[in-house]
Amino acid sequence: SQKIEQNSEALNIQEGKTATLTCNYTNYSPAYLQWYRQDPGRGPVFLLLIRENEKEKRKERLKVTFDTTLKQSLFHITASQPADSATYLCANGGSQGNLIFGKGTKLSVKP
Amino acid sequence: DTGVSQNPRHKITKRGQNVTFRCDPISEHNRLYWYRQTLGQGPEFLTYFQNEAQLEKSRLLSDRFSAERPKGSFSTLEIQRTEQGDSAMYLCASSLVSAQAREQYFGPGTRLTVT
Numbered sequence: 001s002q003k004i005e006q007n008s009e010a011l012n013i014q015e016g017k018t019a020t021l022t023c024n025y026t027n028y029s030p031a032y033l034q035w036y037r038q039d040p041g042r043g044p045v046f047l048l049l050i051r052e053n054e055k056e057k058r059k060e061r062l063k064v065t066f067d068t069t070l071k072q073s074l075f076h077i078t079a080s081q082p083a084d085s086a087t088y089l090c091a092n093g094g095s096q097g098n099l100i101f102g103k104g105t106k107l108s109v110k111p
Numbered sequence: 112d113t114g115v116s117q118n119p120r121h122k123i124t125k126r127g128q129n130v131t132f133r134c135d136p137i138s139e140h141n142r143l144y145w146y147r148q149t150l151g152q153g154p155e156f157l158t159y160f161q162n163e164a165q166l167e168k169s170r171l172l173s174d175r176f177s178a179e180r181p182k183g184s185f186s187t188l189e190i191q192r193t194e195q196g197d198s199a200m201y202l203c204a205s206s207l208v209s210a211q212a213r214e215q216y217f218g219p220g221t222r223l224t225v226t
Contacts, residue, residue, distance in 0.1 A: 089154075100156070
């Protein structure tokens with residue numbers, strides 16, 4: 001079955017550094033991957049979508065890569081700020097358009 | 112506010128009671144999804160509608176769960192004879208189906224606690 005894995009449950013970094021989060025997928029080749037941000041007690045918020053034929057996508061301080069050879073997507077936040085602290089979810093579209101999510105990585109940016 | 116709204120935000124109920132949650136999607140979105148999320152996990156798909164038709168149900172959706180979307184607008188999710196294992200955050204999301212649009216817009220969720 002399709003599986004999305006975010007191996008790091010938590011990531012702690014210093015303000016100003018680049019945060020790099022990893023998402024791996026197994027048993028299939030997704031046409032696209034999505035990244036969401038979720039704050040405590042709130043629903044996920046869409047950040048970026050990258051398609052299989054795109055190597056990289058950027059939005060302000062965010063960058064996502066998609067490596068179909070490694071079956072992996074990397075999510076980068078450059079010049080991180082304490083306000084970036086949240087849980088970041090990787091997701092892939094299921095057969096019916098529903099999203100299949102990883103467990104998420106909780107990012108803490110210390111001032 | 113034109114985002115997805117969910118009511119109530121919190122619900123505490125006793126085991127065996129029935130509960131109903133409501134979701135109002137973004138008005139022009141034709142797809143509506145329900146997810147369940149427990150602590151430390153990502154959201155898990157339950158069911159989805161395209162307009163008023165319920166097109167897919169996850170194996171997670173036992174026969175105690177039922178969802179409706181009359182007239183293709185708001186949706187309700189009912190849980191009958193609640194169990195403690197039903198305690199979770201129930202999330203609703205909506206999207207506009209197109210060749211390019213794939214992102215989903217989530218509501219704030221309904222936190223259910225079954226005592």
